[in-house]
Amino acid sequence: MTILENVPLAPLTTLKVGGPARYFTELKSAAEVAEAVNFARTHDLPLLVLGGGSNLVVSDAGWPGLVLKLAVSGIEERSENGKTLFEVGAGEEWDRFVARAVARNCAGVECLSGIPGSVGGTPVQNVGAYGQEVSETIDSVLVFDLRDRQVRELCAEACEFQYRTSIFNTSERGRFIVLRVTYCLTPGGKPRIEYADLKKHFAGFQQTPSLASTREALRRIRATKAMLITPGDEDCRSAGSFFKNPVLESNQFKDLTQRATAKGLQIPSYPALDAQRKVSAAWLVEHSGFSKGYSSGPVGISRKHALAIVNRGEATAADILGLKDHIQQRVEELWDIRLEPEPVFVGF
Numbered sequence: 398m399t400i401l402e403n404v405p406l407a408p409l410t411t412l413k414v415g416g417p418a419r420y421f422t423e424l425k426s427a428a429e430v431a432e433a434v435n436f437a438r439t440h441d442l443p444l445l446v447l448g449g450g451s452n453l454v455v456s457d458a459g460w461p462g463l464v465l466k467l468a469v470s471g472i473e474e475r476s477e478n479g480k481t482l483f484e485v486g487a488g489e490e491w492d493r494f495v496a497r498a499v500a501r502n503c504a505g506v507e508c509l510s511g512i513p514g515s516v517g518g519t520p521v522q523n524v525g526a527y528g529q530e531v532s533e534t535i536d537s538v539l540v541f542d543l544r545d546r547q548v549r550e551l552c553a554e555a556c557e558f559q560y561r562t563s564i565f566n567t568s569e570r571g572r573f574i575v576l577r578v579t580y581c582l583t584p585g586g587k588p589r590i591e592y593a594d595l596k597k598h599f600a601g602f603q604q605t606p607s608l609a610s611t612r613e614a615l616r617r618i619r620a621t622k623a624m625l626i627t628p629g630d631e632d633c634r635s636a637g638s639f640f641k642n643p644v645l646e647s648n649q650f651k652d653l654t655q656r657a658t659a660k661g662l663q664i665p666s667y668p669a670l671d672a673q674r675k676v677s678a679a680w681l682v683e684h685s686g687f688s689k690g691y692s693s694g695p696v697g698i699s700r701k702h703a704l705a706i707v708n709r710g711e712a713t714a715a716d717i718l719g720l721k722d723h724i725q726q727r728v729e730e731l732w733d734i735r736l737e738p739e740p741v742f743v744g745f
Contacts, residue, residue, distance in 0.1 A: 398422055398432045406455045406464065409447060411513055411626060412636045414714045415455025415744070418445070418464035425468045425488070427548050427576055430541045434574075437463045444543075445743055446574050449490065449514030451626075452522060452636055456744030457714045467517050469576055472497055480581045482536060487517025487575045491524075494580075499608045504586025505534040508595075510612040511619040513626045513637070517575040521565040522739070523558045527615060528591035532558030536581040540573040548576065560675075561641050561739065594618050622702040635705040636740040639721065640678040643734050650674045656732055660684075678736055679703040685727040696720045718745075 404421035407413050420442065424430050437444050443462035447453070468488040475482050481503045485494050495510050508529035518524070519531045520538050535558070538551045551573075556563045565573055588611035590596060598614045599606050606614070623632035645653065653676065657664050662684060665677045683689070683703045691698040695712040696719070699705035706720055725736050 398424065398429050398436075400436065400463075404464070406447075406450075406459060409466070410450035410453050410455060410636075411634065412454060412717065412740075413634050413708050414457070414712055414717055416457050416459025416714075418460045418462075420463040421466065422463065423466040423468050425470065427469075427541060430465065430574055430576065431546060433463065433465055434541070434543060434546060444571075446517075448487065448516075448518040451512075451514035452518060452740050454636060454714055454717055454740050454742050456742075458744055460744050465574070467515065467574070467576075469517075474501070476584075477581075479584075481584050483580045483582065485516045485578050485580065487515060487577060489516045490514075491516050491519060495612065498580070498582055499612045501584075502608060503582035503584050504588060504608055505529070505582040506531070506580065507588050507608045507611045508592075508615060511616040511624065516578055520556060520558075520563055520575060520578055523561055523563050525561070527595060528589050530558070530560075531578075531580070532556070532563075534580045534582055536579040538575055538579075539577040540575055543572055543574065560644060566741070623699045623705060623707075624702060631709060632699040632701050632705070632707055634708040634710075635699060638678070638702075638704040638739055639706045640682065640704055640724075640736040641739050642675045642678045643681075643736065645674045645676055645734070647674070649734070650676070653732060653734065657684075676734070681728050681732055681734060681736065682724060685724065685731050687724055687727070693720055693723075714745075718742075 399422060401421045404418045406415045406418050422433050424433055445460050445464045447464050447466045469486040470488050471486040472489060472494060473484040491512055491514050494516055495506050498506050508527040512526060520535055523530055523532045535553045538556060540549060540551060542549055588606055588608050590599060623630060627633050654664055665680050687698050689698055689703050690700040695709050696716045697707055697709055699707050706717060721738060728734060728736050
């Protein structure tokens, strides 16, 4: 294990903001994780686990402790009870794993194609898109438990997955370091075509889309929304979707519908949302004065996706938070809904 000092963190995130890490190390095994944890405890340093940096906002002050860059690699595959299990290192690039699963004709993660970041971050946020969530296919998560410094395996039920949450970012935040994730996929399964964008893409197709064609379609769709990382594209300099789609109670949904009707507007509705009374955060943002392409100095909204707050080039973390606060305040004033941010904020 090599410990580096004062390492800039902004280049290691997709948003490209934030200060340096006081100490930094890249880890490739559970043994190295244990060694790094001991170093941090000996020197009384706070820990930050860094994956792909795609869902992260680092403060301008940086991180005063030790940053652990997870680089545990490897994808192992086995068959069990008619399913295919993939054991994937936390440091593996997420989309590389999805490509491998689709190439093996295994269904369950195809709608998550093109999402940036690493495998280790997927159970933390219960990553989801286009009608799929990783909680549907996660079999178990291998973790390093900071409480007793032991490696243990958690079954999916123990992770307590809900919409964009798990024990890793709620009740047990900061306790576990994800080392490896095992996904249980369906060989020869059909792709999930639920969201409007996908249905529109495949409209008129005579045959059921394959997993491969679904993956390709989703990467194209994400590219049109700047949600596929493209070097040099300013609209990709973001943390992805910045706000979660609100899940409303019946009375909240009724109130929102009435407010929209009074303005001559209609709340977007489709099955994937209706099932949970989930409302489009993008619609709320756009109908609160923040259209695609909106700018406020060095920050703004992506020209291709209303939920992506982007760094126009020289933004600071304070600039990002300023726009976040402004959007939240305006949405709450107009629609009486408090948008919850999706990225992880560190060092604030």
